[in-house]
Amino acid sequence: MRYSSCVCSSRRQFLQQLALGGALLGTWKMAEASRAALVLPRERPIVVCLDPGHGGHDPGAVGLRGTREKDVVLDVGLILAQHLRRTPGVQVLMTRQSDQYVPLLSRMHLGTQRRADLFISIHADAFPDPDVRGSTVWALSAKGASNAAARWLAKSQNSADPILSKWSTGRQDPLLNEVLINMTQTAAMNAAAAAADVMIRGLAGVEGLHNAAVQHANFVVLRAPDVPSMLVETAFISNPQEEQRLxxxxxRQTLARSMHDAIVAHFVKAPPTDSCWSAANHVLGHHETLKEVARRYGLSVQALRLANNLAQGEEPTGTHLRVPIMGA
Known part of the structure; x- marks a missing residue:
């Protein structure tokens, strides 16, 4: 009995030590995994921040038939968000998802705080001349507004926020002026200009362009120092024909799809280096169509065209195409 008790006791100690060793091994493995995660972080999704303009007490521009800008752009933004959420490796932020008012600086700061790769403010604005029509894409520029109309439009948008009355009077914030010229914002503005160029080419097939080139103005929502930002005027609600279309x-579905194609095309051309997207080269095979290539890589034919600066029609065998590798 005594011998058996010793054996049992030794066996229990052995099993306890074995269990302790397993636990220590498990802890060590978890620590190693944690260290590996720190050394090799998981590639992040691309972050797109959508900003449907106005909302709440601020209706934005109102058409002759009573169409409110805030309602139109919210619908376009929500549809666009649905398309983006179905795109692998893309995360969507929205400054508003309902009829609420969000201050302009809060909209801008959301993109900055969440480290957005692209910020898009969506509008359908008005102009004193009801004949003005077409889509326009705006970006921030250190050189100031493109023209007098750009200055007028930026002033009208910025002054909608009572907190920003000091900007609407023409006074400048010295901190923002300092940030505007630093290297970080210069890089962000260059990236925004490239993305805006793709966007305006995408919209050209949906709505006639008011300006064929990217325009520049000092919109408050575009001032984030490290987030490429653009403002899209989908159409002018002050134009009776365009109000009817809006x-x-x-x-609105067509507008959202076109904007989605342009966003995808931009990130095919310039995927963020630390994101789960990358780009590859595809050589068009014999009898291979653009539709087949687009389906293979999970994007639309129009996005494939925009990413490769292609006109309408099929491309010859041997054409080199930039295509996306989309992360999950």
């Missing part, structure tokens, strides 16, 4: 749900 009232059409199918047209």
């Amino acid at each position: 009232r059409d749900p199918e047209f």
